[in-house]
Amino acid sequence: MATSALTGKSALIVAADSGLRELIATTLSHVGAQHVWPLADPGEALDRLREAPVDLVVSGDPNAESAIPLVRSIRQDLPTASARVPVICLSSQVSAEIIKTMLNVGANAVMTLPVTTRRMMQQVNRVLREERPFIQKPEYRGPCRRYKADPSYDGPQRRAIGAAVAAANPPRQTPPPAKPVETAEPFHDIGEVALARPVVEGGGEHHLSKREANLVAGVQTVAATIQGLNAALKSTDDAATRKHVRQQMVEAANRLINLLALANKSGPDGQGPNAEVVRQIDTVKRAFFMVTAQIARFRLEAIVADMGRRLESKEVVMGAGEYLAARLFGVEEILEVMSAGGNVPTDLEEMLDGAWDDIARIRDLENERVVLLELSKQESPAPIKRRPVRTRVKPAELPPAVGSQENVLNQLDRKGL
Amino acid sequence: MDVLLWSDEMSVGNDILDNDHKAFLSSVSLLRGSREDRMIVLSVIMLLEEYVDGHFLREEKAMKAANYPHLARHRLRHSWFRARIKAVSEVYQQGNDAVADELPDLVAKWLRQHIIDEDKLYAHWVSRITVDNRPLGLLALEAEQS
Numbered sequence: 001m002a003t004s005a006l007t008g009k010s011a012l013i014v015a016a017d018s019g020l021r022e023l024i025a026t027t028l029s030h031v032g033a034q035h036v037w038p039l040a041d042p043g044e045a046l047d048r049l050r051e052a053p054v055d056l057v058v059s060g061d062p063n064a065e066s067a068i069p070l071v072r073s074i075r076q077d078l079p080t081a082s083a084r085v086p087v088i089c090l091s092s093q094v095s096a097e098i099i100k101t102m103l104n105v106g107a108n109a110v111m112t113l114p115v116t117t118r119r120m121m122q123q124v125n126r127v128l129r130e131e132r133p134f135i136q137k138p139e140y141r142g143p144c145r146r147y148k149a150d151p152s153y154d155g156p157q158r159r160a161i162g163a164a165v166a167a168a169n170p171p172r173q174t175p176p177p178a179k180p181v182e183t184a185e186p187f188h189d190i191g192e193v194a195l196a197r198p199v200v201e202g203g204g205e206h207h208l209s210k211r212e213a214n215l216v217a218g219v220q221t222v223a224a225t226i227q228g229l230n231a232a233l234k235s236t237d238d239a240a241t242r243k244h245v246r247q248q249m250v251e252a253a254n255r256l257i258n259l260l261a262l263a264n265k266s267g268p269d270g271q272g273p274n275a276e277v278v279r280q281i282d283t284v285k286r287a288f289f290m291v292t293a294q295i296a297r298f299r300l301e302a303i304v305a306d307m308g309r310r311l312e313s314k315e316v317v318m319g320a321g322e323y324l325a326a327r328l329f330g331v332e333e334i335l336e337v338m339s340a341g342g343n344v345p346t347d348l349e350e351m352l353d354g355a356w357d358d359i360a361r362i363r364d365l366e367n368e369r370v371v372l373l374e375l376s377k378q379e380s381p382a383p384i385k386r387r388p389v390r391t392r393v394k395p396a397e398l399p400p401a402v403g404s405q406e407n408v409l410n411q412l413d414r415k416g417l
Numbered sequence: 418m419d420v421l422l423w424s425d426e427m428s429v430g431n432d433i434l435d436n437d438h439k440a441f442l443s444s445v446s447l448l449r450g451s452r453e454d455r456m457i458v459l460s461v462i463m464l465l466e467e468y469v470d471g472h473f474l475r476e477e478k479a480m481k482a483a484n485y486p487h488l489a490r491h492r493l494r495h496s497w498f499r500a501r502i503k504a505v506s507e508v509y510q511q512g513n514d515a516v517a518d519e520l521p522d523l524v525a526k527w528l529r530q531h532i533i534d535e536d537k538l539y540a541h542w543v544s545r546i547t548v549d550n551r552p553l554g555l556l557a558l559e560a561e562q563s
């Protein structure tokens with residue numbers, strides 16, 4: 001399990017800009033710092049360090065060079081106990097030249113904005129854990145500067161200074177859109193999802209505005225996701241598949257909600273939504289709920305059958321309750337997604353409630369077994385927690401679209417989701 | 418009333434989780450102060466994304482340990498919330514700086530609503546268990562890896 005080297009430790013922050021100062025403070029506390037002293041003035045920081053050492057110093061200034069005198073003073077003017085403190089410098093932009101200078105005056109790491117908790121944690125862990133000798137010579141006092149390929153700089157200039165280090169923080173990649181999956185055995189009539197003809201901007205029967213084209217593109221993405229879900233229908237009910245199905249469903253549902261909100265908003269010229277676009281959204285919405293209902297039903301029936309066998313034979317393996325509950329929870333999540341967008345068939349709801357009762361029964365059997373086992377060992381039995389009886393609460397209405405405030409909604413609109 | 422201020426009615430009866438919620442509001446308030454510096458705004462938005470990952474994992478673990486019966490619904494609500502934060506983050510990262518003006522209030526309202534509609538419902542259940550108290554950054558990392 002990952003740990004943070006800063007947990008329970010103290011850090012001093014030096015940044016003249018109050019926003020940056022608070023940002024660093026927040027980041028460090030998310031990394032586990034117990035005491036954080038945010039200071040605006042470098043002189044005050046040096047006084048504070050002279051009084052007592054701290055575990056880490058983070059200096060922040062949009063202009064990287066401003067930190068140089070502070071780092072130099074920490075290394076040269078303070079008593080050894082305080083001078084050894086690891087120093088991280090954070091700034092907006094740095095040149096290769098400045099990085100060299102910063103490291104030469106004794107900084108342990110140079111980072112650029114934007115800073116995230118993750119990047120901060122990496123750097124903090126590195127500077128607090130690395131065993132770099134502390135050099136005390138008349139011409140230089142500070143961490144040993146013979147670093148390998150310069151791992152101490154974390155930011156976009158990396159290549160510019162010729163460091164052959166893979167980017168510690170690669171740009172986030174947006175996952176490729178779900179590919180339509182050919183299913184050998186298509187279920188009922190979700191064929192309708194593959195919309196008859198993709199409507200292209202400015203072409204075909206309807207002349208679509210940019211905004212409508214965006215909506216249609218969104219619809220097609222959802223349709224592709226549905227095809228993918230359909231393919232997952234009969235795949236194994238293991239944890240990885242459940243996670244995948246859940247992510248796909250939530251993403252598709254979110255997209256649908258946004259599409260609906262955007263389609264109902266009139267366009268920039270005040271005209272109402274294009275009827276064809278609305279029809280497509282509606283089709284895809286119906287197909288989505290049909291597929292999710294089918295997945296839920298298929299899985300639920302399998303679980304119920306499995307439980308029936310176990311209960312009848314009283315062959316309950318220890319841990320079965322937990323395993324079945326995890327599978328059932330997966331179904332419950334699917335029903336939650338469905339209930340947010342319409343209604344869950346009553347028989348499915350009843351089947352789910354019944355299944356939870358069966359799980360409670362299986363847990364009781366497990367419990368009895370434990371009691372027998374424990375009694376045979378002449379020890380007092382430890383009761384197994386029985387899952388409380390579950391009642392499904394009626395879900396709230398559809399959540400509001402992503403940006404309920406006008407400007408954000410407009411931005412999302414322009415972006416085509 | 419300032420939506421960025423914590424109030425007692427938002428308490429879920431657990432210090433660790435209450436502190437998370439307070440930390441969220443104070444992170445959001447950073448957006449009010451430093452709007453001129455794009456890099457700081459971007460950092461705060463990314464911080465919120467990480468926060469959401471970490472805090473939601475903490476809550477979901479607690480609800481699971483407490484056998485909270487409405488975990489599925491709550492997890493779904495978390496998914497909506499996460500998707501919203503992600504969407505505004507994308508919009509901002511594509512250069513629409515004006516969005517930042519509305520963000521603090523919007524995001525704080527979302528959180529307040531979520532706490533009152535959902536989080537408070539688990540208060541009673543979670544009161545009997547020990548909540549994972551590792552720093553948010555570590556939980557965010559775990560959420561990403563899980």
Ligand SMILES: [Fe+2]
Binds near residue numbers: 476
């Ligand atoms: Fe919460």
Ligand SMILES: [Fe+2]
Binds near residue numbers: 476495531535536
């Ligand atoms: Fe929550």
